[in-house]
Each structure stands twice: as structure tokens, then as C-alpha cells.
Amino acid sequence: xxxxxxxxxxxxxxxxxxxxxxxxxxxxxxxxxxxxxxxxxxxxxxxxxxxxxxxxxxxxxxxxxxxxxxxxxxxxxxxxxxxxxxxxxxxxxxxxxxxxxxxxxxxxxxxxxxxxxxxxxxxxxxxxxxxxxxxxxxxxxxxxxxxxxxxxxxxxxxxxxxxxxxxxxxxxxxxxxxxxxxxxxxxx
Amino acid sequence: xxxxxxxxxxxxxxxxxxxxxxxxxxxxxxxxxxxxxxxxxxxxxxxxxxxxxxxxxxxxxxxxxxxxxxxxxxxxxxxxxxxxxxxxxxxxxxxxxxxxxxxxxxxxxxxxxxxxxxxxxxxxxxxxxxxxxxxxxxxxxxxxxxxxxxxxxxxxxxxxxxxxxxxxxxxxxxxxxxxxxxxxxxxxxxxxxxxxxxxxxxxxxxxxxxxxxxxxxxxxxxxxxxxxxxxxxxxxxxxxxxxxxxxxxxxxxxxxxxxxxxxxxxxxxxxxxxxxxxxxxxxxxxxxxxxxxxxxxxxxxxxxxxxxxxxxxxxxxxxxxxxxxxxxxx
Numbered sequence: 132x133x134x135x136x137x138x139x140x141x142x143x144x145x146x147x148x149x150x151x152x153x154x155x156x157x158x159x160x161x162x163x164x165x166x167x168x169x170x171x172x173x174x175x176x177x178x179x180x181x182x183x184x185x186x187x188x189x190x191x192x193x194x195x196x197x198x199x200x201x202x203x204x205x206x207x208x209x210x211x212x213x214x215x216x217x218x219x220x221x222x223x224x225x226x227x228x229x230x231x232x233x234x235x236x237x238x239x240x241x242x243x244x245x246x247x248x249x250x251x252x253x254x255x256x257x258x259x260x261x262x263x264x265x266x267x268x269x270x271x272x273x274x275x276x277x278x279x280x281x282x283x284x285x286x287x288x289x290x291x292x293x294x295x296x297x298x299x300x301x302x303x304x305x306x307x308x309x310x311x312x313x314x315x316x317x318x319x
Numbered sequence: 320x321x322x323x324x325x326x327x328x329x330x331x332x333x334x335x336x337x338x339x340x341x342x343x344x345x346x347x348x349x350x351x352x353x354x355x356x357x358x359x360x361x362x363x364x365x366x367x368x369x370x371x372x373x374x375x376x377x378x379x380x381x382x383x384x385x386x387x388x389x390x391x392x393x394x395x396x397x398x399x400x401x402x403x404x405x406x407x408x409x410x411x412x413x414x415x416x417x418x419x420x421x422x423x424x425x426x427x428x429x430x431x432x433x434x435x436x437x438x439x440x441x442x443x444x445x446x447x448x449x450x451x452x453x454x455x456x457x458x459x460x461x462x463x464x465x466x467x468x469x470x471x472x473x474x475x476x477x478x479x480x481x482x483x484x485x486x487x488x489x490x491x492x493x494x495x496x497x498x499x500x501x502x503x504x505x506x507x508x509x510x511x512x513x514x515x516x517x518x519x520x521x522x523x524x525x526x527x528x529x530x531x532x533x534x535x536x537x538x539x540x541x542x543x544x545x546x547x548x549x550x551x552x553x554x555x556x557x558x559x560x561x562x563x564x565x566x567x568x569x570x571x572x573x574x575x576x577x578x579x580x581x582x583x584x585x586x587x588x589x590x591x592x593x594x595x596x597x598x599x600x601x602x603x604x605x606x607x608x609x610x611x612x613x614x615x616x617x618x619x620x621x622x623x624x625x626x627x628x629x630x631x632x633x634x635x636x637x638x639x640x641x642x643x644x645x646x647x648x649x
Contacts, residue, residue, distance in 0.1 A: 160417060160419035162519065166512075167512045185500070188512070
């Protein structure tokens with residue numbers, strides 16, 4: 132892979148840092164009136180998802196990371212691996228480890244397209260769509276006529292996620308949920 | 320926004336033109352002469368931390384490398400030596416690689432020289448200019464002479480170390496820790512790099528909140544083209560100030576070096592350091608040295624990033640918002 136110098140760092144560039152692939156979030160040049168310039172860089176570690184800050188002397192460089200983001204549909208799991216298929220017509224399949232799914236395992240639904248991040252052709256992360264429609268499999272019975280009141284209760288969805296929903300929601304209903312916050316949005 | 324369009328709005332460019340007109344009338348009232356000096360020069364800045372751009376030109380001397388000036392300093396000092404008296408310039412200046420929220424490779428420098436002025440007198444005049452340009456709402460505190468902080472005092476207050484006497488090993492550890500670098504990243508770095516990092520990352524963002532702050536008495540190693548004097552602790556310091564507003568460095572003033580031998584020695588030391596760290600050497604402006612030999616009047620000079628001042632005056636988040644076409648779309 133090519134090397135990138137600090138002045139080429141920009142949002143979305145994928146680089147290797149301390150052995151892990153990272154995505155640059157922000158890069159700001161800082162320089163005293165006279166003297167050495169530095170680049171203050173925010174990076175997201177693609178293995179852990181964590182955002183950290185690192186400073187470089189201007190002109191230093193990092194090796195590029197062979198990272199691609201592809202759209203893939205979720206197919207099934209055999210309990211060990213989770214299988215996804217590219218939506219570009221190639222039907223190419225990728226097996227994803229539990230580690231790469233992380234917390235997002237609870238948003239998996241068959242035939243829904245996810246963004247799968249590949250590093251050296253291995254899946255390291257999946258990103259669910261911002262909103263997803265899922266069926267309620269378990270919740271306390273709905274309270275009729277309680278639509279005006281602000282109360283909420285937990286509901287388990289078909290993917291395994293548990294979200295807070297209004298009291299009037301019943302089992303079997305399909306809900307629109309925001310996967311970034313885990314919040315109930317509306318009935319789907 | 321498609322990239323043929325200016326990075327600044329037309330409305331902003333109108334406001335910019337008005338502010339520049341105000342700068343010109345500020346100096347006209349004070350009888351400071353506006354000058355224009357070359358953007359391309361046969362000599363360039365040797366400063367190790369400034370990357371000069373250059374162009375190959377066909378001149379009467381044949382093919383010649385000409386340097387895009389990193390500031391108009393050398394030519395303006397040659398005018399002073401020729402007897403110009405007080406002068407100012409709004410000069411396009413160039414610094415390779417410097418792009419960001421407060422930087423653009425090509426930018427406008429407001430630089431002026433005041434023969435006979437002490438550093439304090441020039442600091443006060445610089446503050447007066449800034450106050451003349453900024454709307455009162457930008458400064459939350461009363462507009463007076465800038466509050467002054469010695470470089471040493473700032474390091475004591477913010478980091479509990481003395482920048483002159485603390486061991487290099489301790490400074491390296493502290494700078495790596497507070498500067499978001501790995502533990503041993505600075506182990507081969509000189510003292511000034513550690514100080515620059517701490518200054519940029521820890522101290523600068525706190526300076527000039529709602530008022531102008533001046534930093535004075537920089538370490539002598541950071542004198543650039545300023546004279547040196549001893550501070551009250553007996554350490555050599557640079558006769559220099561920098562002005563800050565809302566964490567942004569706006570201006571850099573010197574009690575100007577007028578000794579030609581010292582000037583030549585500093586150029587040579589810069590190029591020696593350039594060779595050591597593997598940077599290109601820059602052709603020394605021998606005519607500046609000759610001008611100093613002829614005699615430069617004692618006095619002070621200051622360079623002010625006018626784009627940044629306009630940015631603050633108009634409340635724009637990025638420098639590109641006040642420049643017609645920034646580096647990414649020029």
C-alpha cells in the first residue's frame with residue numbers, strides 16, 4: 132500500500148496505526164508562530180470502533196490500509212460464522228466472525244443490506260442501516276387507550292434487540308428502530 | 320458546492336474589502352507608507368520550519384531559481400535600509416504544506432515596520448489596529464493594551480515546568496503525554512520541538528479568551544530574526560511578541576535584528592540544521608545582509624495574518640471562508 136503524508140490526511144482515509152487499520156476522522160494543522168508544525172489527528176480504530184487522538188510532526192507518514200466498504204445482504208448463521216452476500220450482482224459471500232459483529236449482532240435480519248468493512252479481504256466490521264424494521268417477539272400486553280401517556284416498557288425484537296417502546300405496542304407488531312441509538316421510532 | 324465556485328461568499332468578499340480599506344486608512348492616518356515588494360525573490364527564508372516554494376525562471380542570468388516569499392520581510396528591510404521610513408504591506412505569501420482551518424498555502428500577510436519604535440510601542444499599535452478591525456462583540460473584555468505573559472510564566476502556570484531549566488528527558492515525556500503522542504515518540508527530538516508541541520496543544524488554546532494576550536520572552540533559540548536580551552532570571556530570551564485572540568495566533572513582532580554578522584550567522588545555522596535533518600537548503604538573501612551592512616534603522620516590525628483577523632471579525636469557522644479560492648480549489 133502507498134504511504135500517506137500528514138498533509139494528505141483527510142476524513143475517510145484508511146491508514147495503519149500501531150498495527151490496526153484506522154479511518155481518519157479529522158486532521159488539523161497546528162503550528163506555533165515560529166517553529167515545528169504538527170498535525171492533530173482524530174482516528175477511528177476499525178477493529179475496536181474507538182476514536183482516539185494522535186499528534187504527528189507535519190510531514191510524517193503512515194502506511195495506507197487496504198480497507199473497503201461493501202454493501203452486503205445478511206444471509207444466515209451457522210452459529211460459528213455469520214454469512215453475508217455482496218449486492219452488486221457478484222453473489223460473492225463473506226463469512227463474518229462474532230468479534231466483527233460486536234454489539235451489532237442484535238440488528239441482524241435476513242435480506243437486509245449492511246455495510247461490511249473488509250481489511251485485507253477479511254470482514255472486520257458491519258454497519259447496520261440507520262433504520263430497520265423488526266417484529267416484536269415479546270413484550271407485556273399493550274394497554275388500550277394509553278396512547279397519550281408517556282410511559283414505556285421493554286420489548287424484545289426478532290433480531291434479539293431489546294428496546295424501550297410505548298405502552299400501547301403489542302407482540303407481532305413491526306417497529307421502525309434507529310440502530311445508532313437503539314431508540315423506537317414508530318410503527319413500521 | 321461545486322468546486323469552480325469561490326470558497327468565500329461574495330458577501331464575505333465585500334466585507335473583506337471593507338476591512339482591508341480600514342487597514343489602509345489606519346496606516347494612512349499614521350503616515351505609514353504602503354509598499355509592494357516582490358513575491359518572487361532570488362533568496363528565500365532559511366527558517367527550518369518554513370517550507371518555501373520556488374519557481375524556475377528565465378532571467379538575464381539564465382535559468383534561475385526564484386523563491387516565493389514566505390513573508391515580505393527581507394525586501395521590506397531592504398527598503399528600510401534605503402531610507403523608506405515606516406512602511407506597511409498587504410503581501411501575498413506562500414508556505415508549502417500549510418493547509419487547514421487556519422492555514423492556506425497562499426495567504427495574505429499584513430506586515431509593517433516602525434523605525435524607532437520599541438517592541439512595546441509596536442505591540443500597542445498592533446492591538447490598536449486589531450481593535451480598529453474587530454467588531455466590539457468579538458472582544459468580551461475591555462479593549463486596552465494586551466495582557467502580557469512571559470513564555471516561562473505560561474509553562475509554570477499550565478504545566479508546572481520551567482521551559483528553560485527542566486531536563487530535556489522530562490520535557491520529552493511531558494510533551495508526548497500532553498501532546499497525544501506515544502511514550503517514546505519524542506526521544507530523539509530537540510528541546511524546541513517539545514516546547515512547540517506543549518505550546519501548541521496545551522497553552523495556545525487558552526490564550527486571549529475574549530481579549531488580546533501577548534506572549535513575550537521566548538527562548539533565545541526561537542528568536543528567528545529578532546534581537547535577544549537577558550530576562551530577569553539572567554536567561555537569554557528573544558525580543559519578540561506574539562498576539563493571541565480566542566486561542567488563535569494573530570501576529571508576531573520583533574525588535575528587529577540589525578547586526579549583519581549575526582544575521583549571516585543565523586542564516587548559516589538554519590541551513591546547517593536543514594542539512595542535518597535532510598531538508599533542502601535555501602539560497603540565502605545576501606542582499607539583505609548587504610543592506611544590514613549599509614545600516615538598518617533600529618526599530619520593530621510585525622507580521623499579522625490578516626486572513627485570520629478577517630475570519631475572527633466576520634465570525635467564520637474556516638480560513639477558506641474568507642479567501643476567494645482556497646488551496647483545494649485554486
